[in-house]
Amino acid sequence: MAKSKTSDNWSSGTFFNRLRYSLWRIVRQVKKEFQLLKIDKMNLVIALLMPPGIIMLFAFMSTSASVTIPVKVSVVSYDSNTFVNQNNYSITTKWDNYTEMYLDAVKESELLELIEFYDASEDENEYAMETARNEMRDGNIECIIVIPVEFSELLTTGYPGIIELIPDASDAASIQDKLNAVQDSIKIFVEENDLDPEYVLQEYEEFSVPSKYNFRYNYNMTVLLPFMTFGISFVLTILVVVQEKPIARLLLTPVQKAEILLSKYIVYSIVLALQVFLVLTVAIANGLYVAGNVIDLFLGLYMLGFAGVSLGMFVSTVSNTKTEANQLFFALFIVIILLSGMFVPIDAMPDYLQNIAYILPLSHGAPIIKGILSKGKSFIGFDFFWLLGISSVLIILSFLVINRKRYEV
Amino acid sequence: MRCNLISTTDVKEIVVNVENLEVSFGEKKIIHKVSFNVNRGEIIGFFGISGAGKTTIIRVLTCQISQKNWTGYVKVTNLNPGSKKNHAKILSNIGYVPQLEELNLYYDLTPLKNVEIFASCYNMKKKEALAIAKELFSILDIPEDTWNKPLKKMSGGEKKRVSMAIGLIHKPDILFLDEPTTGVDAAKRYDVLSYLKKLNRRLGTTMFLITHDMEAALIVDRAAILRDGKLLEFDSNSNLITSLPSKGLVARFSIENLNEEKINIIKQFPNVSNIKTIRVGNETFEVLMDDFEKNLSKLIQFMMEKGLKLNAMSRDVAAFRRYFQLRIQEEEEKERRIRMQQETSEEVQF
Numbered sequence: 001m002a003k004s005k006t007s008d009n010w011s012s013g014t015f016f017n018r019l020r021y022s023l024w025r026i027v028r029q030v031k032k033e034f035q036l037l038k039i040d041k042m043n044l045v046i047a048l049l050m051p052p053g054i055i056m057l058f059a060f061m062s063t064s065a066s067v068t069i070p071v072k073v074s075v076v077s078y079d080s081n082t083f084v085n086q087n088n089y090s091i092t093t094k095w096d097n098y099t100e101m102y103l104d105a106v107k108e109s110e111l112l113e114l115i116e117f118y119d120a121s122e123d124e125n126e127y128a129m130e131t132a133r134n135e136m137r138d139g140n141i142e143c144i145i146v147i148p149v150e151f152s153e154l155l156t157t158g159y160p161g162i163i164e165l166i167p168d169a170s171d172a173a174s175i176q177d178k179l180n181a182v183q184d185s186i187k188i189f190v191e192e193n194d195l196d197p198e199y200v201l202q203e204y205e206e207f208s209v210p211s212k213y214n215f216r217y218n219y220n221m222t223v224l225l226p227f228m229t230f231g232i233s234f235v236l237t238i239l240v241v242v243q244e245k246p247i248a249r250l251l252l253t254p255v256q257k258a259e260i261l262l263s264k265y266i267v268y269s270i271v272l273a274l275q276v277f278l279v280l281t282v283a284i285a286n287g288l289y290v291a292g293n294v295i296d297l298f299l300g301l302y303m304l305g306f307a308g309v310s311l312g313m314f315v316s317t318v319s320n321t322k323t324e325a326n327q328l329f330f331a332l333f334i335v336i337i338l339l340s341g342m343f344v345p346i347d348a349m350p351d352y353l354q355n356i357a358y359i360l361p362l363s364h365g366a367p368i369i370k371g372i373l374s375k376g377k378s379f380i381g382f383d384f385f386w387l388l389g390i391s392s393v394l395i396i397l398s399f400l401v402i403n404r405k406r407y408e409v
Numbered sequence: 410m411r412c413n414l415i416s417t418t419d420v421k422e423i424v425v426n427v428e429n430l431e432v433s434f435g436e437k438k439i440i441h442k443v444s445f446n447v448n449r450g451e452i453i454g455f456f457g458i459s460g461a462g463k464t465t466i467i468r469v470l471t472c473q474i475s476q477k478n479w480t481g482y483v484k485v486t487n488l489n490p491g492s493k494k495n496h497a498k499i500l501s502n503i504g505y506v507p508q509l510e511e512l513n514l515y516y517d518l519t520p521l522k523n524v525e526i527f528a529s530c531y532n533m534k535k536k537e538a539l540a541i542a543k544e545l546f547s548i549l550d551i552p553e554d555t556w557n558k559p560l561k562k563m564s565g566g567e568k569k570r571v572s573m574a575i576g577l578i579h580k581p582d583i584l585f586l587d588e589p590t591t592g593v594d595a596a597k598r599y600d601v602l603s604y605l606k607k608l609n610r611r612l613g614t615t616m617f618l619i620t621h622d623m624e625a626a627l628i629v630d631r632a633a634i635l636r637d638g639k640l641l642e643f644d645s646n647s648n649l650i651t652s653l654p655s656k657g658l659v660a661r662f663s664i665e666n667l668n669e670e671k672i673n674i675i676k677q678f679p680n681v682s683n684i685k686t687i688r689v690g691n692e693t694f695e696v697l698m699d700d701f702e703k704n705l706s707k708l709i710q711f712m713m714e715k716g717l718k719l720n721a722m723s724r725d726v727a728a729f730r731r732y733f734q735l736r737i738q739e740e741e742e743k744e745r746r747i748r749m750q751q752e753t754s755e756e757v758q759f
Binding site: 248 | 468471472473496500501503505507508511512513514515527530531532579587
C-alpha cells in the first residue's frame with residue numbers, strides 16, 4: 001500500500017518539516033481536548049465560573065463588613081450617687097449622676113450597642129452581674145462594662161473615674177476591638193462632661209484560657225476542631241454511594257435500597273465516633289483546655305461531624321458520577337467555609353447572605369464547640385437542634401433520592 | 410413462529426411463564442406480544458442482535474421494570490413480578506450474572522469475601538455460604554490459592570467464573586445470565602459455556618441466557634430468536650435446524666469476484682421452489698434447498714452455464730448461526746416486501 005503523503009514527509013522530511021507536522025498534530029490534539037472539555041460542562045463551570053463566583057461572594061460578604069459593627073454590651077452599675085451617714089443613716093450628700101452621663105455616651109458611641117443596663121445599686125438587681133455573665137456566655141453580648149460604687153463620687157471630687165471592662169475573651173482576635181469601642185464611649189463621656197482628670201479602664205477577661213494552658217494552641221483549636229471534623233466527615237462520604245458499582249447487582253437480591261443506604265449511615269457514624277474520640281484524645285493530650293464537659297465536647301463535635309456525613313451522603317446519592325460528586329463537594333465546601341464566619345463575621349454580611357449562612361451547618365457547629373471549650377456551655381441548645389434538623393432533612397432527602405434513582409445491571 | 414410451548418398436562422414444571430408480554434416506554438413499544446415458558450432444569454437461550462429486546466425481557470422477569478411499563482401474564486417461579494410484594498421472594502428464587510463482572514463483584518475484596526457479602530443478602534449463614542462457595546469454586550475450577558486473594562489480581566476468565574458462583578450462591582431456581590461470553594476471548598468462550606452446562610447438570614439449575622453469541626446455542630435446550638421486540642422462533646436447536654430445507658443440509662461455494670448480482674443469479678435456479686442463499690465470506694456463500702441431494706449437481710451445472718467461476722465447493726449441516734442468519738434475513742425481506750407494497754399502493758392512490 002502506498003504511504004500517505006503525511007507519513008512519508010514525517011519519516012523522510014527535514015527537521016523543520018517534522019516540526020511543522022508535529023505542531024499540526026499538537027493543534028489537532030488541542031482541538032480534541034477542547035471538544036472533550038465541552039462534554040463535561042460541570043467541569044467547565046467549576047473551572048471558569050467558580051473562582052470569579054467565589055470572589056464575588058467574598059465581595060458581597062465584605063460589603064457590609066466595611067461598616068463598623070457595634071460591640072454589643074451590657075452596663076452594670078454599682079454607682080451610688082448618695083452618701084449615707086453611718087452615724088444616723090441619713091442621706092447627706094447627693095453626687096452628680098455620672099452613670100447616666102456615661103450611659104448617654106455609650107448610646108452615642110457608634111462602636112457600641114447597649115443591650116441592657118442593670119442598676120446593681122438597687123436591691124432588686126442583686127444578681128445583675130450574674131445575669132450579664134450568662135448573657136455573655138449565651139453570646140447575646142460581647143462585653144460587660146462595670147461601673148464601680150464610687151464612680152460618681154470620685155469624678156465629682158476630681159479624682160480619676162474607674163470603669164471596669166469584662167470582654168468575652170473566647171474570641172481572642174476581637175478583644176482589641178472591644179477595648180477600642182469602650183475607649184470610644186469614654187472619650188465621648190470625657191469630652192461632653194469636660195472631665196479632668198479623666199478615667200482609668202481596668203480590664204478583666206472572661207472565658208479566657210487559663211495561664212497554664214498554651215494560649216495560641218487553644219485558640220487555634222477552637223477554629224480547627226469544628227472545621228476539621230466537619231470537613232473530613234463530609235469528604236469521607238461523598239463517594240460511598242456513587243462509586244459502588246455492584247449496588248445495581250445487590251438490588252437483584254432481596255436487599256432494598258434503603259437498607260444499603262442505612263448500612264452506610266451506620267458504618268460512617270461509627271467511623272465518625274472513632275474519629276472524634278481519637279481527635280479529642282490527641283487534642284487533650286496536647287493541652288486542650290476544655291472549660292465545659294469533655295462528653296459535651298464529644299457530642300457537640302459528633303453532631304457537627306454527623307451533619308458532614310449526612311451532607312456527604314446526600315451529595316453521593318444525587319451524583320451520577322464520581323467527578324460530579326467531587327465537583328459538588330468542592331462547590332458546597334467553598335460556600336460553607338466562606339459563609340461560616342471565619343473570614344467575615346456572619347453579622348457583618350448582607351442580610352440575604354446571613355440568611356444563607358445561618359442555614360449552613362458550620363455556622364452552627366463552630367459556636368457549639370467554642371461555647372463548650374471556652375465558656376463551659378452544654379452542647380444542647382439551638383445550634384445543636386439546628387444541626388440535628390439539617391442532618392435529618394439531608395437523610396430524608398438522600399433516602400428519597402436513592403429510592404427514585406434507577407439502577408440497572 | 411415455531412414456538413414449542415409446553416402444555417399444562419406436561420409433567421415438567423414451568424418456572425417462567427410469559428404470555429402476550431408487551432413492554433412500552435412512553436409511546437415507544439419495545440416488546441410486542443411475546444409468549445414463552447421455561448421448564449425447570451432447562452437451559453434457555455434468547456438470541457438477537459442489539460436492540461432486539463432481550464435485556465428488556467430479562468428486566469421484566471427480574472423485577473427491574475415497573476408494572477406500569479408492561480402488560481401481559483408473567484410468572485417467575487409462580488410469582489408475578491408486576492406486584493412489588495413479590496419482588497423479595499422472586500429475587501430470592503433467582504440468581505443473576507451480569508454482562509460486566511465489575512457490576513457484580515467487589516474487586517478489592519477476595520472471592521470468599523464477595524461470597525459472604527452476597528450470601529448475607531439472602532440471610533444465609535457464613536458457614537453455609539462458604540461451604541457452597543467452595544463446592545461451586547471447585548466445579549468451576551477456580552484455583553484454591555486465589556480464593557483469598559483480591560479479585561483484581563485474578564484473570565478475566567476467573568472473575569467471570571467467580572461471578573457465576575456468586576449468582577448461584579443461594580441455590581436459585583433460575584440463573585439469569587446476561588451475555589455470559591462477552592469480553593471473553595474466543596478460546597475461553599467454549600470454557601465458559603462448558604462450565605454453564607456442567608453447573609446445569611450437577612446442580613439442576615434452570616438457566617436463562619441472553620446473548621448475541623451464536624456459539625451459546627451449543628449448550629441450550631431451546632433457543633429463542635428475537636428481532637425488534639418480536640419473538641420469531643422458540644424451539645430446540647435441532648428442531649429449528651431440521652426445519653430448514655433438506656433438514657439443514659448446506660452447500661458452500663467459493664466463487665471468484667462474488668457480488669450481489671451473482672447471488673441473485675443463483676437464486677433464480679429454476680428446478681427448486683425453496684432455495685435459500687446466504688453470504689458467509691468475501692467470496693463464499695451457502696445454499697440450502699429442497700431435495701438437496703437431487704438438485705446439487707443441477708445447481709452446479711446451472712452456475713457454470715451462467716458463467717460463474719467456481720473455486721471450491723463443500724457440503725455440511727447448518728449450525729444454529731446459519732439458521733439465525735437465514736431467519737433474520739427472511740424477516741428483513743418480508744418487511745422490505747411489505748414496505749414496497751405500501752409505497753406502491755400510496756403511489757397508486759396519489
